[in-house]
Amino acid sequence: MLQGNAEYAQESWRRLEREVMPKLGDKPLKKITAPMVLTILRRIEKRGTLVTARKIKSHVSQIMRYGIACGHIYSNPARDLGWAMTPHKSKPRAALTEPRQMGQLMRDINDVRAKKRRSSLLLAALIFVRPGELCQAEWSEIEWDACIWRIPAAKMKMRRTHLVPLARQALDVLRELRSVTGDNRWLFPSRWDKSRHEGGGVINTALRRMGYGRDVMTGHGFRAMAGTS
Template sequence: MPLSATQVDKAKPQDKDYKLSDEKGLFLLVKPSGSKYWRLKYRFVGKERLLAIGVYPDVSLKDARAARDEARKLLAQGIDPSAEKQARKLASHQSAANSFEAVAREWLLVKMSDKSKTHQDRTRSALEKDLFPYLGSKPIADITPIELLSTLRRIERRGAIETAHRAKQTAGQVIRFAIATGRAERDISADLKGALKNPVETHFPAITDPADVGRLMLAIDGYNGTSIVKSALLLSPLLFCRPGELRQLEWAEVDFAQARIELPAEKMKMRQPHIIPLSKQALAVLDELKPLTGHGKYVFPSPRGASRPLSENGVRTALRAMGYDND
């Protein structure tokens, strides 16, 4: 006799497992803990087998019967329902493992590990902000050019033209990594050549007039801020290194005896060690700074704690205070 929804709902646990039979092999397995499981008993190639359908009340009596009927259709076609369920589960796992986000995060670990932390963080942030929300869950082999273009257009619409081009480049690198690892067949980003707006070429602001450079040097010399920030300002024109390299300079990299700074390859954009000769003026600035910050790791520690370097805003704010903005 078929079960009723009331019987299923009111089934109470006992000392041992017991079954409540419905019909056509479907039954409810009631555990001593009170948990209730739908199971289907069937025969395939002469052997008795069980198919796990789900847990009550997540799977209702009606849903369990529908799953049973679907399994019986497979049996009529000579297909084992349990094997079919395992195949679908495996396909689902493979799809998740081959999603754009899964492949991109693997690419970050494998191909970006030798890049600077700043570059890694910037790339990861761009993926998480602009690409994962729209492409992350899709199997990477199934993404179409129009889907990628639609995602890039979202970036473009907010006026971030260069960011859209960088996102396209990053997506292409991830897809090519998927091709190399057997999870995609071709780079669809190549189909989008010329599809995005051209970025407006702009030049970085710079002081090129010698008289203006002299006024800047005088302004730096007269700066009344902290000794750490002033030292960073004084060293910038003496060393001609990247701002990040200066801010993250460590005392272990300063060789007073050889009058030079030795930056390791992992800190450099080109992944090559770099040596910066120190003039007498630069050595004098470092000598004066040594008693203040020489006990820590960084030459220019953050005011928020010596365990991290001075932030980008430290020097930028000082320049603004002297009347030098981004223009």
């Protein structure tokens, strides 16, 4: 059984439909072997998407563990495949950490005309949450009197409620943003479907429009800026 919030579960299921189901979807669990799963994973690795391959391996392993719990199978063919996969060496996401560069970035953000885009960048720089968490923010989660954004446990990676302190500057940004999207559930509703929120990639898109390449600054880079002494 795939675990996580609804959005993550849907994303995981799409990966399985695209990568696994065409090859293994019609096979009984007992007939699925480790080499079968590894063949799929290596095909994904050849495309250079090593992270996706490991996610698929994790999804398949979860399904197999559920199958064991239900008595359908007695072993997990995906359990030990990590040793046979290509090691993934993560690269730090690009971030500006030199004070003058950081100051110029903030000036450039303040010059952005579109209120919604400017607000997303300013909040990323002021409260240091992950881009995906920011774009899933709901107005009902903002506690104005307490100056807190209360992120529900269901939205958090560690499944614990997370309290984000809101400084005066962040509250000012939120008040301006509320004049634009305050009648919606989401702080950042999708421009295409107001019932959905924007994806975390919009932060990177906004940075690219400002002229900051992916090797210079990223949405996650704001978190690295916060950790710079």
